[in-house]
Each structure stands twice: as structure tokens, then as C-alpha cells.
Amino acid sequence: QVQLVQSGTEVKKPGASVKVSCKASGYTFLSYGISWVRQAPGQGLEWMGRISAYNGNTNYAQKLRGRVTMTTDASTNTAYMELRSLRSDDTAVYYCARDGRPYSNSWHDYWGQGTLVTVSS
């Protein structure tokens, strides 16, 4: 069965960086893209970007461009999201989510459990 398992809770100071991992299992990792979505406390869902596990192509939300990097490691079936120059408004639960169709942007059919990142001095 498809599973996405994310790394644990992080507490960071303003200006620091965080790297969240998302380990995939139960499917052919290289065939599906991974998106990252975040949710600030009590707020809605915000799409951050997507990476193709097949060729590494990335698309990032404009507001995060320059601070976010998404990567994959096919040897361990793991996707990563690094966010730099953290601010208090980056405090959120961060989710990874798999594309529902291979080799194509689409809906998100499987989600990780979420990783809480708290940015506080």
C-alpha cells in the first residue's frame, strides 16, 4: 500500500533553515511527482510547489521562490523540502502529497501525516 512518512516536529529560530523529509513506499517512486502543501494554525491549505521524481523538474509558488528548494533521492525513495530564512509566519504543518497520475501534474491522492514546524525566538 502507498505510504508517505514524514520526519518529525521541528522548532527553529527566525532566520534558520528547516529540511523536511517524506519517505515513500508501496509504489514506483520515479513515476510520480510530489507536491508540498502547508497549513498555518487555524488556516487553510497553501500549495508550495511540486517536484517531478522522474526528472527533478520543480515548480515553486512565487511567494516562496528563492527560499524553498525541493529535491528527491531515488536511492531512498525520499523527497525533501528545505525552507530557508524562516520567519514566524512560516509556522505551519507541512504536508507532502503524491500526484494521482504518473508523469503528470494532477490531484493529490496520498498524503504524508504532516510535520509541524514552529518558528519562534
Next chain:
Amino acid sequence: DIQMTQSPSSLSASVGDRVTITCQASQDINNYLNWYQQKPGKAPKLLIYDASNLETGVPSRFSGSGSGTDFTFTISSLQPEDIATYYCQQYDNLPYSFGQGTKLEIK
């Protein structure tokens, strides 16, 4: 960027009621519209993709319709376990924006 406007933002209904949520896109999104359910403390769950396709394993009381810019999500007979927040999302154009959510409560 494409703006997704959901309404209502909150909704109170009784068990057995028919519930409808709408989502309007700021431009034509070619039916690339998904619906998710999120319960407190949990990851979102895909219910409907491409406007009207029911995800495998999702109860048939959930349905979606619409095209172009105007879309509708319906629960035909509300059940207690349907209490959640529902989000629409477009993936026609980057960034793949979500609606602001509709919080559904039991009356």
C-alpha cells in the same frame, strides 16, 4: 494566479440533509478541479478529482459537478462522520491554488 472562491465558508446542517458547496475559479480551469476533506489534526483526503470523478473507496453520497469556472460539491445525505472542512483545488495553472475552505458542522 487563479483565485478559487468557495462558499459558504461555514455551514450547519442536519444528519440526512443534502449539502452543497460551490467553488468559483477566477478563470476557466478546464475541469482540473479537485475536492478534499480534512478532519481536525489529519491530512486532507481526496474525494473528487477532475470535477466529477469519485476517488476509489469514497462513498457514493459524495459527488461533484461543474465546468469552466463554476463547480459544485454535494453530499446527498449528510452523515455524522462527514463533519470536516472541505477544500477545492485547481491544477490547471501554477500555483495549484486551494479555496479558503468550508467548515461543515452538524446542526
